[in-house]
Amino acid sequence: MAVPLLEPGRSPNVSPQLNRRELLVAGGAVGAATAVTAVGNQAEAAGRVVLGRYVNRAGVQGRMTGAQAAAAALACQGVRCVFGIPGAQTNELWDAFKARGIPYLLVANEASASVMADASARATGEVGVFSVVPGPGLTNALTGIGEALFDSIPVVGIVSDIDRSPKAPIGQVHGLSNAAILRPVVKGLIEVRHQAEIPQALFQAYQAARMGEPGPVAVLIPYPLYTAVWDYDRPVPPPFSVPFDEAGYSHVLAHLTDRRRRVGIYAGLGCVDAGPSLAAVAELLQAPVATSVSGKGCIPDAHPLAVGWGYGKQGTRAAEAAFEDVDTVLAVGVRYSEVSTASYAIPRHDLLIHVDANPQNLGKNVPAHLTLCSDAQVFLDHLLADGAALRRPPCPELWQKIHRDRQVDRCEAVTVKIAPCVDPMFFVSQFRCALGPDELIFIDVTAATHWASEAIEVQGPRRYFTPADNQSMGWAIPAAIGAQRVRLDRQVVCVTGDGCFLMSAIEMSTAARAALPVKFFVFDDGGYHYMQMLQEPVYRRTTATEIARIDYAAFAQAVGLGYNQISDNADVLSGIQRALAFPGPVLTRVVVSYEGREIRWLNALRSQYIRKMPNREKVRLAARVGVRALTPHDDND
Ligand SMILES: Cc1ncc(C[n+]2csc(CCOP(=O)(O)OP(=O)(O)O)c2C)c(N)n1
Numbered sequence: 001m002a003v004p005l006l007e008p009g010r011s012p013n014v015s016p017q018l019n020r021r022e023l024l025v026a027g028g029a030v031g032a033a034t035a036v037t038a039v040g041n042q043a044e045a046a047g048r049v050v051l052g053r054y055v056n057r058a059g060v061q062g063r064m065t066g067a068q069a070a071a072a073a074l075a076c077q078g079v080r081c082v083f084g085i086p087g088a089q090t091n092e093l094w095d096a097f098k099a100r101g102i103p104y105l106l107v108a109n110e111a112s113a114s115v116m117a118d119a120s121a122r123a124t125g126e127v128g129v130f131s132v133v134p135g136p137g138l139t140n141a142l143t144g145i146g147e148a149l150f151d152s153i154p155v156v157g158i159v160s161d162i163d164r165s166p167k168a169p170i171g172q173v174h175g176l177s178n179a180a181i182l183r184p185v186v187k188g189l190i191e192v193r194h195q196a197e198i199p200q201a202l203f204q205a206y207q208a209a210r211m212g213e214p215g216p217v218a219v220l221i222p223y224p225l226y227t228a229v230w231d232y233d234r235p236v237p238p239p240f241s242v243p244f245d246e247a248g249y250s251h252v253l254a255h256l257t258d259r260r261r262r263v264g265i266y267a268g269l270g271c272v273d274a275g276p277s278l279a280a281v282a283e284l285l286q287a288p289v290a291t292s293v294s295g296k297g298c299i300p301d302a303h304p305l306a307v308g309w310g311y312g313k314q315g316t317r318a319a320e321a322a323f324e325d326v327d328t329v330l331a332v333g334v335r336y337s338e339v340s341t342a343s344y345a346i347p348r349h350d351l352l353i354h355v356d357a358n359p360q361n362l363g364k365n366v367p368a369h370l371t372l373c374s375d376a377q378v379f380l381d382h383l384l385a386d387g388a389a390l391r392r393p394p395c396p397e398l399w400q401k402i403h404r405d406r407q408v409d410r411c412e413a414v415t416v417k418i419a420p421c422v423d424p425m426f427f428v429s430q431f432r433c434a435l436g437p438d439e440l441i442f443i444d445v446t447a448a449t450h451w452a453s454e455a456i457e458v459q460g461p462r463r464y465f466t467p468a469d470n471q472s473m474g475w476a477i478p479a480a481i482g483a484q485r486v487r488l489d490r491q492v493v494c495v496t497g498d499g500c501f502l503m504s505a506i507e508m509s510t511a512a513r514a515a516l517p518v519k520f521f522v523f524d525d526g527g528y529h530y531m532q533m534l535q536e537p538v539y540r541r542t543t544a545t546e547i548a549r550i551d552y553a554a555f556a557q558a559v560g561l562g563y564n565q566i567s568d569n570a571d572v573l574s575g576i577q578r579a580l581a582f583p584g585p586v587l588t589r590v591v592v593s594y595e596g597r598e599i600r601w602l603n604a605l606r607s608q609y610i611r612k613m614p615n616r617e618k619v620r621l622a623a624r625v626g627v628r629a630l631t632p633h634d635d636n637d
Pocket of ligand 1: 445446447448471472473496497498499500501525527528529530531
C-alpha cells in the first residue's frame with residue numbers, strides 16, 4: 001500500500017537558503033501531489049529515457065526497491081545524465097540507473113561530478129543531477145555545489161548517507177555528518193527517512209532547485225533504503241506558479257512610460273531564457289542593454305542595442321559610454337555581485353528599478369528606488385503586453401553610437417599588443433572568427449577571464465559559461481566535459497590557465513574515455529598571473545605564484561587526448577582551427593604572456609579598493625611599497 005511521504009501541511013526538511021516565498025511554493029507542491037502534470041508531459045515529449053516496467057511519465061507506481069524508485073523518479077523528470085562515482089553504499093542505486101536506462105557518466109573525482117551537473121544545467125536549461133557517496137564523495141563535491149549555489153544553477157545532488165537508524169553501529173565508513181556538511185552549501189536539503197519518501201523527495205528537489213532564484217538542492221538518502229521494498233504510488237507534482245505583484249508592477253510601469261526617462265537595461269542570468277522578450281522590451285524603450293558576466297548572451301551581441309557586459313569602468317567601453325547617457329536603469333534578473341561589478345563599482349543613476357525572482361537580492365548591493373519580486377520572463381511579458389504605452393520612437397543616433405563604440409572595443413581586442421608570445425585577448429577574440437554562433441565556450445578563472453568577458457561576443461543564451469561568483473579555479477575543465485556529454489550536437493571549447501589546469505586536468509581522461517570531443521586550450525605562462533597582478537603593486541614582490549611546469553604533450557598522450565600547440569600570434573587562428581578539426585578531445589598548449597595589456601576590470605577594482613581603503617591602511621601600504629622599492633630583493637616565488 002502506498003502512503004503519502006509528507007502529509008499535506010508538513011514541511012519538507014529544507015535548509016534556510018530557500019526564501020519564504022519558495023518555502024510556501026514547496027509546501028503547496030507537497031499538498032498538490034496528486035495531480036498528473038505538465039512536467040511529466042514535457043519529459044514525455046523529450047522522450048529521452050527508456051522507462052522501466054513500473055514507471056510512467058506521470059509518476060512512480062508499483063512495488064520496487066528504494067533504488068529503483070529513485071531511478072524511476074529521475075526517469076519521470078527526463079534526466080539527461082547522472083554524473084558521479086559509485087561506492088559500496090550506492091552500488092544498488094547505480095545498478096538501478098543501468099536497469100532503468102538512466103544515462104550516467106563516471107567521473108574521475110567527485111569534484112567534477114557536481115561541476116558537470118551544474119554545467120549540464122547551464123547548457124540545457126534543465127536540472128543537472130549528480131550522485132556521490134557520503135563522506136569523501138560529498139566533501140570532494142562541495143566546491144562544485146558551492147559554485148552552483150553562488151551562480152544560481154538548478155542542480156539536484158543525490159547524496160547517499162550511512163545507516164542512520166537508531167540501532168545503527170558506530171564507526172561506519174564515510175560516516176561524517178553529511179547533513180551538517182551540506183546545509184551551508186545548498187539552497188535546500190531534503191533528508192529522506194523512509195524508502196516511501198524517495199520519489200517525492202526527488203520531485204520536490206527538482207521543484208526547489210528551479211523555483212525562484214535557482215540553486216542546488218541535495219537529497220540525502222541512507223543507503224539501507226536503497227534495498228528496502230515499497231508499494232509506490234507517487235505522481236509527479238504539478239508545476240508551481242508564483243503570484244505576480246500587480247501593484248508593484250504598476251509603479252514600475254508608471255516610471256517606464258515616462259518618455260523623458262532615458263532607460264538602460266542591465267540583464268543578468270535571470271533573463272537567460274527570456275532573450276526574445278528582453279530584446280523586444282529594449283526595442284520598445286530604445287534602451288541599450290548591458291549584461292552581467294553570467295548574463296552574456298541574454299541578448300545577442302549582434303543586436304543593435306546590445307552594448308556588451310557591465311556598465312561601469314569594468315565592462316566594455318560601449319557599455320560604459322551608453323550608460324553615461326541614461327538616467328534610469330532597469331536591472332532585471334541580476335544580483336550586482338562582487339565579481340560582476342569589480343567590487344560594487346557601479347555608477348549611480350537617478351533611478352534604479354530592480355526586478356529579480358529572489359526578494360533578498362532586491363536593492364541589496366546597489367540602492368534601488370523601486371523593486372519588484374518577479375521572474376524575468378513574467379515581468380518582461382507584462383511589459384510587452386503594455387507595449388503601446390512604452391513605445392518610443394526609433395533612435396538611429398543611439399544605434400550608430402553603440403555601433404561606433406562597439407567597433408572601438410572590437411578593434412582593441414583584435415589589435416595584437418603582446419608579442420612574441422600569444423596575446424590572450426587577441427586569442428579569445430579569434431573565437432568569433434573560428435567558431436559558429438551556437439558553440440559552447442567555457443572560460444576558467446584566469447587573468448584572461450576579464451578579457452574574455454569583453455572580447456567574446458555571444459549570439460544567444462547558454463553559450464558562454466564561467467564560474468562567475470564562487471570563482472573555483474579548474475571549474476571549466478569538468479564543466480566543459482559535462483556540457484559536452486549532454487550537448488553532443490554542439491562544439492564545446494574550454495579556455496583554462498596553467499594553474500587551473502593543475503587543479504583538474506586529470507578529469508580530461510574522462511573526455512578521452514567517453515569520447516567527448518572537447519577542445520581544451522591551456523594558457524601557459526608558468527605562474528598564477530592573476531595573483532601576481534594583485535600582489536606586485538601592493539607588496540612589490542610575489543609570493544607562492546610560480547607553479548610546476550608541465551610537459552603538456554606527454555600529459556595529453558598519457559590521458560588519451562590529441563595534442564596541439566600555439567606559440568605565436570600568427571598561428572592563433574590556424575591553431576584554433578587545427579584543434580577544431582581534430583575529431584576527438586584535444587589539448588592545445590597556448591604559450592601566452594600577460595605583459596602589455598590593461599585589464600579594465602582590474603583597473604576598476606584597484607580604483608575601487610583605493611577609494612574604499614581607510615587612510616590608516618593607505619599610509620601602511622604606501623610605507624611598505626616605499627621601503628621595498630628602496631631595498632629591492634628578487635625573492636619572487
Ligand atoms: C580553488 C581556488 N583557489 C585559489 C583561487 C585564487 N586564484 C584566483 S586566480 C588564481 C590563479 C590562476 O592561475 P592560472 O590558471 O595559471 O591563470 P593566470 O592567473 O596565470 O591567468 C588563483 C590562485 C581560486 N579562485 N580558486
